[in-house]
Amino acid sequence: MWRTMCPKPPWFLTSISGRSGSESVLRQSSMKGKVRKTCKSKKLPCPSVLNHFDQQYSEELGDLWAPARAVLLDPPSWQYGVMLNRFSSVADITQLLLAQGFSLLLPQTDVSKLPYNNASSVSNSTHQKGKGTLSHLYFSKCPPEDLSLQPFITYHASSQPHQSELPLNFPQSSLQCYIHLHPLRFPSQPHRPGQLKQYYLLNAASLLPVLALQVRDGDKVLDLCSAPGGKAVAIMQSATPDLLCCNEPDPHRREWLAKTLESFLPASLSSRVMVSAQDGRSVGQSESGFYDKVLVDAPCSNDRSWLYSSDRHRGQQRLEHRSRLPLLQAQLLRSAISAVRPGGVVVYSTCTLSSLENSAVVETVLNDFPDAEVENLWEEIALPLSKYFAFISLPGHAGIDPQPFLCPQNVSASCSHHRLGILVVPQPGKAWGPMFLSRIRKKG
Numbered sequence: 001m002w003r004t005m006c007p008k009p010p011w012f013l014t015s016i017s018g019r020s021g022s023e024s025v026l027r028q029s030s031m032k033g034k035v036r037k038t039c040k041s042k043k044l045p046c047p048s049v050l051n052h053f054d055q056q057y058s059e060e061l062g063d064l065w066a067p068a069r070a071v072l073l074d075p076p077s078w079q080y081g082v083m084l085n086r087f088s089s090v091a092d093i094t095q096l097l098l099a100q101g102f103s104l105l106l107p108q109t110d111v112s113k114l115p116y117n118n119a120s121s122v123s124n125s126t127h128q129k130g131k132g133t134l135s136h137l138y139f140s141k142c143p144p145e146d147l148s149l150q151p152f153i154t155y156h157a158s159s160q161p162h163q164s165e166l167p168l169n170f171p172q173s174s175l176q177c178y179i180h181l182h183p184l185r186f187p188s189q190p191h192r193p194g195q196l197k198q199y200y201l202l203n204a205a206s207l208l209p210v211l212a213l214q215v216r217d218g219d220k221v222l223d224l225c226s227a228p229g230g231k232a233v234a235i236m237q238s239a240t241p242d243l244l245c246c247n248e249p250d251p252h253r254r255e256w257l258a259k260t261l262e263s264f265l266p267a268s269l270s271s272r273v274m275v276s277a278q279d280g281r282s283v284g285q286s287e288s289g290f291y292d293k294v295l296v297d298a299p300c301s302n303d304r305s306w307l308y309s310s311d312r313h314r315g316q317q318r319l320e321h322r323s324r325l326p327l328l329q330a331q332l333l334r335s336a337i338s339a340v341r342p343g344g345v346v347v348y349s350t351c352t353l354s355s356l357e358n359s360a361v362v363e364t365v366l367n368d369f370p371d372a373e374v375e376n377l378w379e380e381i382a383l384p385l386s387k388y389f390a391f392i393s394l395p396g397h398a399g400i401d402p403q404p405f406l407c408p409q410n411v412s413a414s415c416s417h418h419r420l421g422i423l424v425v426p427q428p429g430k431a432w433g434p435m436f437l438s439r440i441r442k443k444g
């Protein structure tokens with residue numbers, strides 16, 4: 001159905017004009033060692049939202065709330081990941097990242113051997129054929145994270161290992177994300193007419209739902225709530241699905257999504273990546289059993305951003321909206337489970353700490369699907385990645401652990417408790433998240 005609604009993705013229909021590769025290298029090099037943009041103005045947290053968080057999260061997170069609160073209230077301490085684009089040539093950026101002391105988050109497969117990966121030839125041939133520019137559509141305004149623009153301090157590559165430090169048995173990935181132990185913020189890449197972007201800045205915890213989805217070449221994948229497209233780009237870095245349907249009902253955000261896809265993916269992928277505009281709640285009916293994998297990166301409270309609501313009124317509006325979100329989230333998750341084939345998986349994720357939008361949603365929906373079960377991400381993701389992220393595991397409401405606990409580092413002990421998902425809680429020195437994820441498999 002989405003094919004008829006949106007026969008060609010907007011990013012495919014557009015032609016764009018080129019700029020030389022050397023120019024982009026020059027732009028990047030000129031950033032080196034400079035103190036970049038300074039913060040526009042120091043944003044203050046919204047008191048009513050903070051108050052609400054204090055009440056809810058001190059109860060839900062216990063002792064873990066105070067350090068999480070400290071991180072959320074200190075944007076300069078937030079960390080940023082740099083996800084490279086395998087469809088662009090990234091040698092110059094990689095060098096720059098290494099020189100600044102960034103290192104790889106994940107063990108790598110050899111990206112050069114992947115289909116569609118002919119980086120420089122894609123960006124220099126396919127895209128330069130077109131004329132005109134899409135710059136009028138480009139969302140150049142800074143994302144909310146720009147609250148924390150940091151001086152660009154130089155660290156020496158020799159002091160930081162280049163390779164990922166994850167256990168050897170952690171699955172290799174073609175997803176190249178560089179992170180830094182310190183809260184350095186690599187500069188955003190401006191729009192480059194005629195060229196694909198080389199990297200995407202993100203909260204590295206946003207990659208975890210994509211890792212949990214385990215997309216393989218040839219899969220049919222639905223990104224149910226897709227804009228602005230960060231996870232869609234990450235999916236296409238991880239594998240080459242036969243189909244990635246990026247769904248976004250909000251027209252303004254869908255335009256943003258299309259722009260992201262256009263900036264990161266070569267036109268040669270246009271037959272595999274589509275944009276649709278459905279209300280995600282209806283997809284389970286219209287596309288029942290069609291997909292191998294569905295990501296529900298649900299509309300949620302977005303704690304980082306909501307804490308900095310522009311004024312009391314906006315904060316209050318959001319808190320009222322917050323109470324209505326679990327219903328929508330449960331409807332989306334039900335729809336997603338209906339849209340996967342038997343044996344297929346759904347990953348449900350949010351960027352809030354709220355258990356009402358996380359484990360409670362998963363628990364409610366599972367009651368309606370006796371043929372679906374939650375899989376154990378604790379051992380697969382939380383334990384191996386606990387060096388970088390602070391995870392807690394979430395029992396059901398009638399659960400076994402009255403008090404959440406942090407995933408211990410360097411522990412291989414198995415965790416036999418039934419879990420509804422894992423939650424990345426920002427902590428000093430591990431200032432990633434919030435990010436909740438749960439993987440649900442429909443029995444085959």
Ligand SMILES: C[S@@+](CC[C@H](N)C(=O)[O-])C[C@H]1O[C@@H](n2cnc3c(N)ncnc32)[C@H](O)[C@@H]1O
Pocket residue numbers: 224225226227228229230231232247248249250253278279280281297298299300332
């Ligand atoms: C958290 S954002 C998704 C972020 C995106 N996955 C990414 O990584 O860039 C949630 C998105 O869900 C969309 N949304 C809201 N209601 C929806 C619905 N009924 N069906 C599908 N998507 C919806 C919102 O417009 C928003 O763009």
